[in-house]
Amino acid sequence: MYKEVVSEVNEVRYVQVSTYMIKDPPIVNEDSRLIDALKVLNEKGVGRVIVGDSKGIISTRDILSVLSSRCRPCVQASLAELSEIPVSEIMTPLPVTVDAEADIQEALALMVSRNFGSLPVVRNNKTVGIVVERNFLIEFMNLSKVLRVSQFMTRKVSTGNEEMSLYEALHVMTRRGFRRLPIVKGQRLIGIITAYDLLKIVTRALIKLDDQILRFPVEKYMTKELKYVEPEDFVNDAATIMLTEHIGSLLHVGENHEILGILTERDLLLALYHQLIESGVQQKTLH
Numbered sequence: 325m326y327k328e329v330v331s332e333v334n335e336v337r338y339v340q341v342s343t344y345m346i347k348d349p350p351i352v353n354e355d356s357r358l359i360d361a362l363k364v365l366n367e368k369g370v371g372r373v374i375v376g377d378s379k380g381i382i383s384t385r386d387i388l389s390v391l392s393s394r395c396r397p398c399v400q401a402s403l404a405e406l407s408e409i410p411v412s413e414i415m416t417p418l419p420v421t422v423d424a425e426a427d428i429q430e431a432l433a434l435m436v437s438r439n440f441g442s443l444p445v446v447r448n449n450k451t452v453g454i455v456v457e458r459n460f461l462i463e464f465m466n467l468s469k470v471l472r473v474s475q476f477m478t479r480k481v482s483t484g485n486e487e488m489s490l491y492e493a494l495h496v497m498t499r500r501g502f503r504r505l506p507i508v509k510g511q512r513l514i515g516i517i518t519a520y521d522l523l524k525i526v527t528r529a530l531i532k533l534d535d536q537i538l539r540f541p542v543e544k545y546m547t548k549e550l551k552y553v554e555p556e557d558f559v560n561d562a563a564t565i566m567l568t569e570h571i572g573s574l575l576h577v578g579e580n581h582e583i584l585g586i587l588t589e590r591d592l593l594l595a596l597y598h599q600l601i602e603s604g605v606q607q608k609t610l611h
Contacts, residue, residue, distance in 0.1 A: 345453030380415030
């Protein structure tokens with residue numbers, strides 16, 4: 325059994341990054357505006373946009389943080405001003421990249437050790453794609469079931485309430501560095517709002533100069549059809565659900581539907597890294 329696990333782990337380790345990269349990533353020019361970046365992000369459905377030929381990168385969190393800090397109050401004039409911000413002002417310059425021919429273990433090591441949610445992929449110093457956390461989850465299909473959800477699930481979960489406005493939810497998420505905010509009514513879980521949900525709403529607000537939408541209660545735009553997980557489930561099965569349902573998190577609730585934990589794409593990336601690296605350490609020890 326151990327030899328079988330080591331063999332399958334080795335096969336996964338040496339899969340090239342190009343196998344799972346997004347080959348037509350969102351890209352804007354260095355002289356683009358924030359509104360241009362938002363339009364490309366919404367069109368591509370990816371939470372990051374590359375600036376120039378990997379001269380910079382902008383994440384969903386970067387955009388929401390700008391809105392949270394500069395849009396007080398969010399009136400039409402401030403929205404119009406925000407839409408014209410040069411992307412060079414909000415991008416992370418000279419992002420770390422990974423070569424298309426590198427194995428996924430190298431990419432995983434970078435993303436875990438540097439706390440990155442994505443990496444631009446280059447070939448001959450030219451950007452050819454991008455990898456994000458979800459791209460790697462398919463590899464759980466090639467690995468034995470050895471790790472449980474309980475080992476990686478976050479149990480102390482911050483929440484919002486159904487009456488808070490979209491802007492309040494945005495502010496809480498950017499201030500605390502969350503990409504997802506479960507919403508409760510009393511103690512009962514009733515939905516979740518994500519950074520990508522807010523990105524789509526922000527895009528609409530900036531395009532239409534709609535200074536009212538961010539004042540709506542979060543309940544109006546949150547996702548109400550939730551997917552759940554149990555601590556004893558294997559992370560492989562959790563990854564399958566996320567990939568099948570095209571979602572980035574699973575929730576664990578109690579008998580009264582109170583939230584007891586959350587498992588995210590990031591948690592599964594850490595689980596994948598753990599399984600690959602731990603197997604590698606054991607293999608070296610036995611040799």
